[in-house]
Amino acid sequence: MTADYLRIAGVTKQYPTGGGVDDVDLTLPRGEMLVLLGPSGCGKTTLLRVLAGLLRPDAGRVHLDGADLTDVPTHRRNISMVFQTWALFPTMSVRDNVAFGLRMRRVPRAERHRRVDEALALVGLDEFAGRKPRQLSGGQQQRVALARAIVTRPTVMLLDEPLSSLDHRIRVQLRGQLKRLQRELGLTGVYVTHDHTEALALGDRIAVMDAGRVVETGTPIDVFSRPRHRYTAEFLGLANVIPVTPEGRECRTAFGDVIEAGAPAGGDGPVVAVALRPDAIRMVESADAAGGHPGVVTAVEFQPGGVLHEVRLRDGTSVQVVAVPGEGLPVGAPVALSFEWKKAVPLVD
Numbered sequence: 001m002t003a004d005y006l007r008i009a010g011v012t013k014q015y016p017t018g019g020g021v022d023d024v025d026l027t028l029p030r031g032e033m034l035v036l037l038g039p040s041g042c043g044k045t046t047l048l049r050v051l052a053g054l055l056r057p058d059a060g061r062v063h064l065d066g067a068d069l070t071d072v073p074t075h076r077r078n079i080s081m082v083f084q085t086w087a088l089f090p091t092m093s094v095r096d097n098v099a100f101g102l103r104m105r106r107v108p109r110a111e112r113h114r115r116v117d118e119a120l121a122l123v124g125l126d127e128f129a130g131r132k133p134r135q136l137s138g139g140q141q142q143r144v145a146l147a148r149a150i151v152t153r154p155t156v157m158l159l160d161e162p163l164s165s166l167d168h169r170i171r172v173q174l175r176g177q178l179k180r181l182q183r184e185l186g187l188t189g190v191y192v193t194h195d196h197t198e199a200l201a202l203g204d205r206i207a208v209m210d211a212g213r214v215v216e217t218g219t220p221i222d223v224f225s226r227p228r229h230r231y232t233a234e235f236l237g238l239a240n241v242i243p244v245t246p247e248g249r250e251c252r253t254a255f256g257d258v259i260e261a262g263a264p265a266g267g268d269g270p271v272v273a274v275a276l277r278p279d280a281i282r283m284v285e286s287a288d289a290a291g292g293h294p295g296v297v298t299a300v301e302f303q304p305g306g307v308l309h310e311v312r313l314r315d316g317t318s319v320q321v322v323a324v325p326g327e328g329l330p331v332g333a334p335v336a337l338s339f340e341w342k343k344a345v346p347l348v349d
Helices: 044-052 093-104 109-122 140-150 168-185 196-202 220-224 230-236
Strands: 006-014 020-028 033-037 057-063 077-084 158-161 189-193 205-210 213-218 239-246 250-253 275-276 279-284 295-302 306-313 317-321 332-340 345-347
Touching: 006 044, 020 044, 020 057, 020 213, 033 044, 033 196, 044 077, 044 158, 044 189, 044 345, 077 140, 093 109, 093 140, 093 230, 109 140, 109 168, 140 168, 168 196, 189 196, 196 220, 205 220, 205 230, 213 220, 213 230, 220 230, 230 345, 239 317, 279 317, 295 317, 306 332
Parallel strands: 033 189, 033 205, 077 158, 158 189
Antiparallel strands: 006 020, 006 057, 205 213, 239 250, 239 275, 275 345, 279 332, 295 306, 295 332, 306 317
16 A cells, blocks of 8 residues: 555645645545544635645645646546535436436446446435435435445545535434445545544544644544644644643643643644543532632533533633533532543643
8 A cells, every 4th residue: 555645745725815725745545534624714625626626736746646636637637526515417317417427438338327326326325316316315415426426436535524514313324324435445535524523433544724734634543532732632622721831841730730741742842731631530529629629610511421511710710521420510519620630641832
């Protein structure tokens, strides 16, 4: 397997009104899914359009399997793109929608029918081949778009938030189906989303973006459990980000505790904060500080894995704490917190 089947080298694309991407470097092995994760306006879709050939970069190159694609027109790249709006032809049947790309490539009729049948079977729509898009549900229409994307056997499949307009149940189902198809067919893909759960479920590797730049990349477990940058931890919102001040080999937290924060992976700079997951904070109901740092419960949210509490400490700082089901405390309850600092993840800017 080539380590850099897809290589994005120093790609910059700026718009006259602002925005775009700046000096992006990414690589992706064949058969893996790269998720571009970040807020709206961070440059995810711009980068996707550069890969598709819909935008030409101001600087940098795009290489695929050793070939330079930067100046290759879109129709010669053999890259499929799945849009958020599905973009199906309303007057065509499901079969004709899926077959459209093959017809444009002048694939012989017999092979075209065979490949369309295979694609519809893969997405579970072989019984709907004769229907029009308006006769399908939203989830079914998105599966037609997926079938149309895979039937051409693309070198890379690009997906621009294709599940965002679906309801939660259908989105979860299609997410699992898309991952299965990607693995079974060995597809190389680039997926754009701002949804953390989608990124974790679909990505073999994740690139976190902000203001046109890639902040950090890694496997889902690296990015979600061991982020290196403060921005990543704050954007994901899966842990408390607690400022620290270096004191020699140790750090003093915003709460006054002196801890060994260690160094972030990659040695990107001085530690400015630590990430501590809500389940690494212990909470007891207490009217004094004897049990640790005193605070007050200000919000309660029931989740499948436990009860999430927001606690405001005396200095005004708020942290999130998880209690197992049955151990939740009401809003206004006085509590004392203790922190398992050995589980803290060091962060840099």
